[in-house]
Amino acid sequence: MGFNGTSPLLDQRGELRPEDFGAIRELSMNPIGDRIISAFFSPGKETVDFASFVRILAHFHPTETSRSRDGVQPEPANSRTRKLKFAFQLYDQDRDGKISREELLQVLRTMLEMQVTEEQLQSIAERAIQEADLDQDDAISFDEFRKSLEKVDIDHKMSIRFLS
């Protein structure tokens, strides 16, 4: 990967700051672009170094299906659970382990922009929480999140083709 080699911004420092991500035009037009950027940085830190950068991107490596499982090995970064956890944290900005109705509304609002009215947004969020919330605490925990996505092929959806 050309982290250190190709981009002139990085040679001097070997670290990334949020502004460097901002230079990617498509990312700035992405509705959840800023959330993605902040996902690279550990809470409180202003910079991310190469190792952490790679660790984050390792989540998107395609899962190998034929791995032998022994309990000793730590769970790989690109397992389904870790991928889902990454997605979960995009919602859960305050890291309390739950997606509250407000957090869901915020994400919905950025994704749907000005296409919908406030009432429609409320009803969509209401419906989503209804479907997923099993313990009736008006928020979606990680397990509920995972359960609601059990039919989706996360392994394929959240993998990047680094080479073809």
Add this chain to the structure above:
Amino acid sequence: MAALWTLSLLLSACLFWPACLALTPPAELPQPHNLPPSLGFNSSDGSLSVDLPMALRVFSVDYHHVQAPFEIVLWIMLASLAKLGFHWSGRVPAVVPESCLLIMVGLLVGGVIYGVRHSAPPTLSADAFFLFLLPPIVLDAGYFLPGKLFFENLGTILWYAVLGTLWNVLGIGLSLYGVCLLAPSSLGDISLLHCLLFGSLIAAVDPVAVLSVFQEMHVNDQLHILVFGESLLNDAVTVVLYKLFESFLRLPSVSGLDVLLGGCRVLVVGLGGLFVGLFFGLVAALTSRFTSRAQVIAPLFVFLYSYLSYLTSEMLHLSGIMAIVTCAVTMKQYVEANVSERSKTSIQYFLKMWSSVSETLIFIFLGVSTIQDVHMWSWSFVCSTLLLCLIWRATGVLLLTAVVNKLRRNTVTFRDQFIIAYGGLRGAICFSLVFLIDDFPKKRLFITTTIVVILFTVFVQGMTIKPLVELLDVKRKKRALPTVSEEIHSRLIDHLLAGIEDVVGYWGQHYWKDKFEQFNKKYLRRFLIRDDHQAPSSILRVYQELERRDQRGDEEAPPLVDTRSDSRPLLPEEMDSIRRILSRNLQNFNNKQTRAYSRHTLHQDATMDRTRKPLHRHQSLGERYTFNTQGEDGEFSGSRRGRAGLSRSHTGTVKDI
């Protein structure tokens, strides 16, 4: 219903015109009602100069004056009306692909002409096909080629195109020779070289047929680009092998050196076509830089230069298809940056129109040309050709994929392989090539066999591929209705992946691609693109961004959903509207996922009417303001407006300067 009847009346009228034309005697004989009106005048239709004292003709018909263009226009008219008719008859296009229907119309017309004239109807001449009918289709395909996906999969595509075609050609040729040896009585005079020649023209997958059938199937983009890219690039190999075997046939003997030279020719033909296309593409881009004062003819340059590249490479016996595709791919980004919006739309629209007409004509002529006197039938040859084509293609795809999957991250699944193998349709290129063979005793057999293979692949494979795809459940756009949470979370993940891909793409680019981008920015773009288009100031870009968002907001708002706070199951309409909201938003935003290539329509952006914008902008601003006052929580609405408007695009654009 009434429309359908009028359309079919028009269609049958057009059908009978050629029949009537067939009845008119050839031009040499004098037409009794075309006598020159009086002594002093010259006759416009050539031969007759009888000086009879006749009265002035008030009304006369001079058909031969306009015969050639008239007939051409009538054929095109027939093709277009047939196309219209099929799209009007609701259920039929879903079952039978358009190419089949067109061939059937062609068969009908050919039959009528044959029945009336008792001689063969006009056939598709190879020159007309290669010089006039094929280029628009290939140009259209090349112009709308999804560049990123194509280059990502280029290795695999080349692998299939070059090696796969070689495998097919040699396999089919050699096994056909084996079949001929087994039946020496009827097929004994077909030599090995003839079999190889036949193999080379029948093995090639045809882009026209493939496109028209895959059009109606919605397979995933990767599969589409694999099959389509392969059909485009195998032209180089096909052309070389065909010409090679043809020249071998003319040589008294073939030595090892000739074979080696043949191998070099593949490289020369392929790369030569590439360079010719590159050259013309760059010249076209440069020319378009200066079209600001004569914007009306800017689209013309696109077509002229592409056609010129095709003709030049055909002249040099290089691969014309590769040249025209390369030309289109090269000039696209520069031309689109240089010409006005209207010119851009014109280019796209005309490309679609011409390629559509061309394709329709090709299929109709395929049908017409099938009706001939010159068929020679041989059960063993025809059936074995069909079988061998299928078998060799299947084994070729299996073998090649087994190797290439080890090198790819995204494997080509078994189901994809089936579609690639089964979707290898043959079309008009084979047909024209078989007519070009030098005459030898069994040429008619080859022609008949080619026609049978084409009809078989287009009809049988074309019609059954869709049910088979549904049966095998190839990875397509999902039809199963997901729950709302699934939709929302899936959308989030899609956005996330798009963002990550942008990050990775930005910093993890392949070395050569990165180098090319730097070269592009430093030299090519400065040279080929007009100066005032190069770096619009950030304010202008913010303004453009706002306009774009306004326009999206102008689109018809979905019906208001009934809001109730108690939990009740949502009605299907409400779920539908929610789903529509979610899906439309993703389409609007994530341009990478919308497939621009469609034979029948242009991509949505290109057809938006710019002139409506200023009026709507004021309205929508007013609307947005009233939304904000109605919002339950003013703080949220305010922040929403602020965020959605300037801030995001601003952070994006400031950095670009």
